[in-house]
Amino acid sequence: MPQTPAQPDIAELSALIEAHLHLEGPLLPILHALQAAHGHIPEAALPLIASALNITRAELHGVISFYHDFRTAPAGRHVLKICRAEACQSMGATGIAEATLKKLGLDWHGTTTNGAVTVEPVYCLGLCACAPAAMLDDRVVGRVDAAKLDTLLAEAGA
Amino acid sequence: MKIRVPMDSAAKALGADAVADALRTASEAAGIDVEIIRTGSRGMIWLEPLVEVEIDGIRHGYGPATPADAAAILAGDSNTALGPVEELDWMKRQTRLTFARVGVIDPLNLDEYAAHGGLSGLRRALGMSAEAIVDEVKTSGLRGRGGAGFPTGIKWDTVRLAEAPQKYIVCNADEGDSGTFADRMIMEGDPFTLIEGMVIAGLGTGATKGYVYIRSEYPDAIAVMGRAVETARAAGLLGDVLGSGRIFDLEIRVGAGAYVCGEETSLLNSLEGKRGVVRAKPPLPALEGLFGRPTVVNNVLSLATVPVIFEKGAAHYAGFGLGRSKGTMPIQIAGNVARGGLFETAFGMPLGELVNEIAGGTATGRPVKAVQVGGPLGAYFAPARFDTPFGYEEFDGQGGLIGHAGIVVFDDRADMLGMARFAMEFCAVESCGKCTPCRIGAVRGVETLDRIRHGDASAIPLLTDLCATMKDGSLCALGGFTPYPVLSALEQFPDEFAVPRVAAE
Ligand SMILES: Cc1cc2nc3c(=O)[nH]c(=O)nc-3n(C[C@H](O)[C@H](O)[C@H](O)COP(=O)(O)O)c2cc1C
Numbered sequence: 001m002p003q004t005p006a007q008p009d010i011a012e013l014s015a016l017i018e019a020h021l022h023l024e025g026p027l028l029p030i031l032h033a034l035q036a037a038h039g040h041i042p043e044a045a046l047p048l049i050a051s052a053l054n055i056t057r058a059e060l061h062g063v064i065s066f067y068h069d070f071r072t073a074p075a076g077r078h079v080l081k082i083c084r085a086e087a088c089q090s091m092g093a094t095g096i097a098e099a100t101l102k103k104l105g106l107d108w109h110g111t112t113t114n115g116a117v118t119v120e121p122v123y124c125l126g127l128c129a130c131a132p133a134a135m136l137d138d139r140v141v142g143r144v145d146a147a148k149l150d151t152l153l154a155e156a157g158a
Numbered sequence: 159m160k161i162r163v164p165m166d167s168a169a170k171a172l173g174a175d176a177v178a179d180a181l182r183t184a185s186e187a188a189g190i191d192v193e194i195i196r197t198g199s200r201g202m203i204w205l206e207p208l209v210e211v212e213i214d215g216i217r218h219g220y221g222p223a224t225p226a227d228a229a230a231i232l233a234g235d236s237n238t239a240l241g242p243v244e245e246l247d248w249m250k251r252q253t254r255l256t257f258a259r260v261g262v263i264d265p266l267n268l269d270e271y272a273a274h275g276g277l278s279g280l281r282r283a284l285g286m287s288a289e290a291i292v293d294e295v296k297t298s299g300l301r302g303r304g305g306a307g308f309p310t311g312i313k314w315d316t317v318r319l320a321e322a323p324q325k326y327i328v329c330n331a332d333e334g335d336s337g338t339f340a341d342r343m344i345m346e347g348d349p350f351t352l353i354e355g356m357v358i359a360g361l362g363t364g365a366t367k368g369y370v371y372i373r374s375e376y377p378d379a380i381a382v383m384g385r386a387v388e389t390a391r392a393a394g395l396l397g398d399v400l401g402s403g404r405i406f407d408l409e410i411r412v413g414a415g416a417y418v419c420g421e422e423t424s425l426l427n428s429l430e431g432k433r434g435v436v437r438a439k440p441p442l443p444a445l446e447g448l449f450g451r452p453t454v455v456n457n458v459l460s461l462a463t464v465p466v467i468f469e470k471g472a473a474h475y476a477g478f479g480l481g482r483s484k485g486t487m488p489i490q491i492a493g494n495v496a497r498g499g500l501f502e503t504a505f506g507m508p509l510g511e512l513v514n515e516i517a518g519g520t521a522t523g524r525p526v527k528a529v530q531v532g533g534p535l536g537a538y539f540a541p542a543r544f545d546t547p548f549g550y551e552e553f554d555g556q557g558g559l560i561g562h563a564g565i566v567v568f569d570d571r572a573d574m575l576g577m578a579r580f581a582m583e584f585c586a587v588e589s590c591g592k593c594t595p596c597r598i599g600a601v602r603g604v605e606t607l608d609r610i611r612h613g614d615a616s617a618i619p620l621l622t623d624l625c626a627t628m629k630d631g632s633l634c635a636l637g638g639f640t641p642y643p644v645l646s647a648l649e650q651f652p653d654e655f656a657v658p659r660v661a662a663e
C-alpha cells in the first residue's frame with residue numbers, strides 16, 4: 001500500500017511559499033516547489049498560498065486543476081510517462097502503451113497496487129527522432145519496446 | 159586524448175551516459191589519459207550515442223556506440239567508426255547557422271562559446287542604437303520560428319516604440335509539437351546563444367528583464383539552461399551587460415504540462431500565475447503583454463538565430479532561403495524514418511528530398527504513406543505533394559504550414575482516420591476551454607469520426623462543416639488549425655473515410 005505521507009509541517013510549508021514571494025508571478029514556482037518537496041500539493045498548503053498571494057481558494061483551485069502536472073493526491077513512488085503523440089505513434093507507441101497498461105491492469109493515470117508506479121500519458125518528450133519515447137521520473141528512454149518497458153517497470157518495482 | 163560524448167537528452171535516451179562511463183573505465187584500464195567532454199548532439203540521432211575522438215584536431219566519429227565498444231573506440235579499431243564527422247554526408251549538406259556550435263562545444267563553457275564566434279554579435283549590437291538593432295533584424299528577414307512566421311524585426315519595433323516603465327523579453331520554450339526538438343537541442347547544446355539573443359532583443363527594445371518558459375517535459379534542458387544563466391550572470395553577460403552599463407537579466411520558468419501554454423497569450427497568463435487560457439487579441443502582447451507591459455514573445459529558435467545575424471551581418475543571413483522565407487531553418491525529421499534528427503538548411507528544399515534522400519525513407523523499410531509537417535496542428539502531405547519546397551508561403555499554398563518545422567513520417571500502415579481522430583482528441587484534451595468551437599468542437603469531432611468509422615457516411619459533411627466552424631470561430635490556432643490534419647487526411651485518403659459497402663443495395 002502507498003504510505004500515508006506524514007502531515008506536512010505548516011511552518012515548513014509557509015517557509016517554502018515565502019521563499020518564492022519575491023518573484024513576479026510566483027504561483028507556478030510555488031506549486032512546483034511544493035510538488036517537488038511533497039510529491040503533490042498538500043491540502044494544508046492551499047489556504048497558506050491563497051492568503052500569501054491574496055487570491056481566493058477558488059482561483060487557486062482553478063489554476064491547480066488547469067495544469068496536467070499538478071496533483072492534489074500522491075502519485076506512485078515513480079512516474080512512468082509514455083509518449084502518445086504522432087511521431088511515437090508512427091513507430092508503434094499506441095500498441096506498446098496499450099499492452100503495458102493491460103499487463104499492469106491499469107488505465108492511464110493509474111497507480112500499481114503496490115504504490116510503485118503511476119503511468120501517465122505525455123504528448124511529446126522531444127525524442128521524436130528516436131521514437132517511441134518514455135520517461136521514468138526524470139530519466140529519458142528512446143526506442144522503447146515492450147522489453148525495455150518491462151526492464152524499466154521492474155527497476156521501479158512495479 | 160579528447161573524447162566527446164553528447165549529453166543531449168536524445169543521446170542519453172539511447173544510452174550516452176553508459177557509453178561515457180564505459181569510456182572512462184576502459185581508458186583507466188588501458189592507462190590512456192582521456193578527457194571526456196560532454197557536448198550537445200550533432201543532430202544525427204540515428205547515430206547516437208555518437209562518440210567523437212579528436213586526432214590532430216579532427217574529430218572522428220563512432221556510432222551508434224554501446225558500452226561494449228568502448229575499448230575498441232579507444233584503440234581506434236571499432237567497427238562503429240564513421241570517419242571524420244564533418245565529412246559525413248548529413249553534415250556536409252547542411253548550412254548550420256543557428257546550430258553552428260551545437261554538438262561542437264561544451265554547452266556550459268563560455269570561453270569555448272566565445273572562441274567559436276559567441277558574443278561577437280552582442281559586442282556589435284552594444285555599439286548600435288536600438289533602432290539600428292531592430293533594423294538589422296528586419297533586414298535579415300528573420301521570421302518567427304514558433305509557427306506563425308511573423309517578421310521578428312517588426313514585432314521588436316512595436317515593443318521598442320512602446321513607452322512603458324518596464325518591458326519584457328519572453329522566450330517561448332514550450333515546444334509542445336510532436337516531431338519537434340530543435341528548441342530542446344539548442345537549450346541543451348548551446349544555451350548561451352539563446353541567452354545572447356535575448357540580451358540583444360533587450361537592447362533593441364529597451365526591455366531589461368527576460369523569462370524563458372520551458373516545458374516541464376524537458377528536465378535536462380531546464381537543468382542546462384539554469385546553469386547557463388548562473389554562469390552568464392557570474393561572467394557579466396547578464397546583469398550589467400559586459401560592463402556596458404546596459405541592464406538585462408533573465409529567469410527560467412517551468413511550465414506544467416499544458417500544450418496550449420505554447421500559445422503566446424496563454425503562456426503570458428501562465429507566467430503571471432494564472433490558468434493558461436488564451437487572451438483575445440488585440441491588445442497585442444507587444445503592447446500589453448506580461449503584467450500588461452510591452453513584451454516580445456519569441457520562439458527559442460528565433461532568439462537563438464539573432465546572434466549569428468549580428469555576427470555575420472543581416473545580408474549574409476538574408477542571402478539564404480527562398481522568396482520571403484529568408485535564411486535557414488533547423489528542420490526536425492522524426493517518426494518512422496531511417497535517419498532521424500536535426501537538419502539545418504536554407505529554405506527551399508523540396509519536402510520529398512528531405513524525406514527520401516536526407517531521412518532515407520522509413521525506418522521499417524516500407525513505403526512512405528504520409529508525413530505530417532508542423533506538429534499536431536499541421537497538415538498531412540501524401541507523396542503526391544512531395545515537390546512542395548520548404549517555405550512558409552509554399553506550404554500555405556498547399557493547405558499546410560511549416561510550423562516549427564517538424565516532419566513526422568508514417569509508413570503505409572498508418573491509419574489516417576485514426577490520425578484524424580487523434581488530432582481531435584488531442585485538441586479536446588489540450589483545449590484551454592475559453593472558446594466553444596475548440597472546447598466543444600473537438601469533442602464532437604472525435605464523435606463524428608467515430609460515426610464515420612462505424613459506417614455513417616452522412617457524418618462526413620458534418621465533419622467538414624464542423625471543421626469550418628472550428629477554423630473560423632476559434633480564438634487561437636489550437637481549435638483553428640486542428641482541422642488541418644483532419645481535412646488533409648480526408649482529402650488525400652478519402653478511401654479510408656469511405657463507408658464500407660454493404661452488399662446489394
Ligand atoms: C496551441 C498553440 C501552441 C503553440 N505552441 C508554441 C510553442 O510551443 N512554441 C512557440 O514558440 N510557439 C508556439 N505557438 C506560437 C506562439 O503563439 C507565438 O506565435 C510564438 O511564440 C511567437 O514567437 P515567434 O514569432 O518567434 O515564432 C503556439 C501557438 C498555438 C496556437
Ligand code: FES
Pocket residue numbers: 083084085086087088089123124125126127128131132133335336337338
Ligand atoms: S512524439 Fe513522442 S517524443 Fe515527440
